[in-house]
Amino acid sequence: MLKAAVIGVGAMGQHHVRIYNQLSSTRLAGVADADQEAGERIAQLYHTAAFTDYRQLLEETRPEIVTIAVPTRHHHQAALAALEAGCHVLIEKPIAATKEEAQELIERANILGRKLMVGHIVRFDPAVQALKARLIMGELGRIFEVRCRRLGPFPVRIQDVGVVIDLATHDLDMIRYLTGQEAVRVYAETEQRLHSAYEDILVGSVRLADGTIGVLDINWLTPTKIRELTVTGERGMFLVDHLTQDLYFYENAETNDESWSAISLLRGVSEGRMIRYPVHKYEPLKAELEGFIQAILEDKPVPVSGEDGMIALRLAQALVQSGREGKSIAFNS
Ligand SMILES: NC(=O)c1ccc[n+]([C@@H]2O[C@H](COP(=O)([O-])OP(=O)(O)OC[C@H]3O[C@@H](n4cnc5c(N)ncnc54)[C@H](O)[C@@H]3O)[C@@H](O)[C@H]2O)c1
CATH class of the missing domain: 3.40.50.720 (NAD(P)-binding Rossmann-like Domain)
Structure with missing residues (x-):
């Protein structure tokens, strides 16, 4: 023990x-x-x-x-x-x-x-884990866009950082995790409405090396809590509701059946079936701590490294800078 x-x-x-x-x-x-x-x-x-x-x-x-x-x-x-x-x-x-x-x-x-691990807990959301497994299996084909909505009321206790460092770091890490791609450019619009010292609203974009686009819609100004992720690709769109740990798939009817194995050119997009996948639910923090402990006991790399944590932080800082300067920022991981 x-x-x-x-x-x-x-x-x-x-x-x-x-x-x-x-x-x-x-x-x-x-x-x-x-x-x-x-x-x-x-x-x-x-x-x-x-x-x-x-x-x-x-x-x-x-x-x-x-x-x-x-x-x-x-x-x-x-x-x-x-x-x-x-x-x-x-x-x-x-x-x-x-x-x-x-x-x-x-x-x-x-x-x-x-061992040094960073608590990027969203990776351990069972719906995100289920989504990652389906992406690895190629169920979405090429990924075009990852869109993250993390909205809610202002948390009075967080005084030392703004919403980008506090919340966007979750999604920046998740975008890297789900796509396996690194960012090459970021752009942000930010504003400070309620916080005494830092920004509390972000609309941002992250361009990844393979052309995938990450979209961040994050604030502390919405009177209800929304935690949503969509990943859109050739075969449709996955949707994760982090609050309920549900995973949905909205199929692109143009890419089903016989074209399943070889899509070289996307010929169109039209509405297909909507599927709600069963997800075995558990507490993400427990899975995170178990991952940390297993890495120690088996002397394996931790699931989320210090380097992962640093890239999420540097991306968040680049978004803050972009919002302040009103221009896009090139990023080199
Ligand atoms: N993973 C997540 O989803 C998630 C959610 C919330 C917070 N966090 C992170 O957890 C950290 C703490 O956030 P929180 O919301 O629990 O804040 P909090 O203010 O509720 O708790 C921080 C605690 O640290 C104590 N503290 C402050 N300075 C200390 C010191 N020098 N030595 C010992 N104790 C000290 C405070 O008294 C307080 O009890 C932050 O880094 C935050 O980003 C992560």
């Missing part, structure tokens, strides 16, 4: 504690939170130790694996401390506040021979 600790037990970190407590492969060593009351409340709930200083948690409990779920501006310092203490580290997304910080974490993890 691996001894697990969580640094930062707010909205997200407390779920890491709950799952480490549930898994048969881990047992809780303790939690740290600068807010003593918050730390003690979670520690009591899961019968573990609470610290206000994460360095003390690391020294006294000697965990083998640590989740970092403090606000993004503190990721670097807390993750570095955990790596230097000999721990394998899972950092909540985004990996860090700057690419220099992200780079240092990747380098230190390599030098110290520790």
Whole structure:
């Protein structure tokens, strides 16, 4: 059993504690939170130790694996401390506040021979996993567009980053994951309506190396939560509803049956059948932590690397820059 600790037990970190407590492969060593009351409340709930200083948690409990779920501006310092203490580290997304910080974490993890994973949880959505399997089987043919809608109300607790770094990083990682392609150019329109310091609305595009287009429609200004993904290609369109973990396929009637195996030229698009695929549902965070633990126990690469986290962060930063400067930005991964 691996001894697990969580640094930062707010909205997200407390779920890491709950799952480490549930898994048969881990047992809780303790939690740290600068807010003593918050730390003690979670520690009591899961019968573990609470610290206000994460360095003390690391020294006294000697965990083998640590989740970092403090606000993004503190990721670097807390993750570095955990790596230097000999721990394998899972950092909540985004990996860090700057690419220099992200780079240092990747380098230190390599030098110290520790695993470093980034919590890009959307990859572990069972509907996204089912979609990925179907894309690998070639069920969509060539992919033309990946469109992500991530809309909802303003989360008052997020003060240190804007909506692009906080939310678009989810979709930027997912676009790379689903297509296996890297970005070559980004463009964004951004605005700041409610947030005191950063942008809270993004309409963005990402051009991938093979010509696939990623579209991002993301904000903190919509009074209902929408989490939707569509992937359009030769044979139709897949739709994922992240909130219900449902996967749908809208068939292009022009490309069914005999043309299934060899589409060299897309001759047309017309409405075909709509299929709702059965998806075996589970909690994405549990699958994420299991993936992290399996990589440690079997000494395999982690499912989402520090480099993946850094590319998502750099893409998000390029979108912020594009929005500020009003021009497209060339991107080299
Ligand atoms: N994967 C996801 O879907 C997802 C969702 C929400 C948040 N997150 C990420 O998780 C991280 C935390 O976000 P949150 O929404 O849980 O924030 P939060 O404010 O609810 O929780 C952060 C906690 O960290 C504590 N903290 C702050 N500074 C600390 C320090 N120096 N040492 C120890 N504790 C400290 C705070 O007291 C608080 O309890 C962020 O990086 C965020 O991007 C990811």
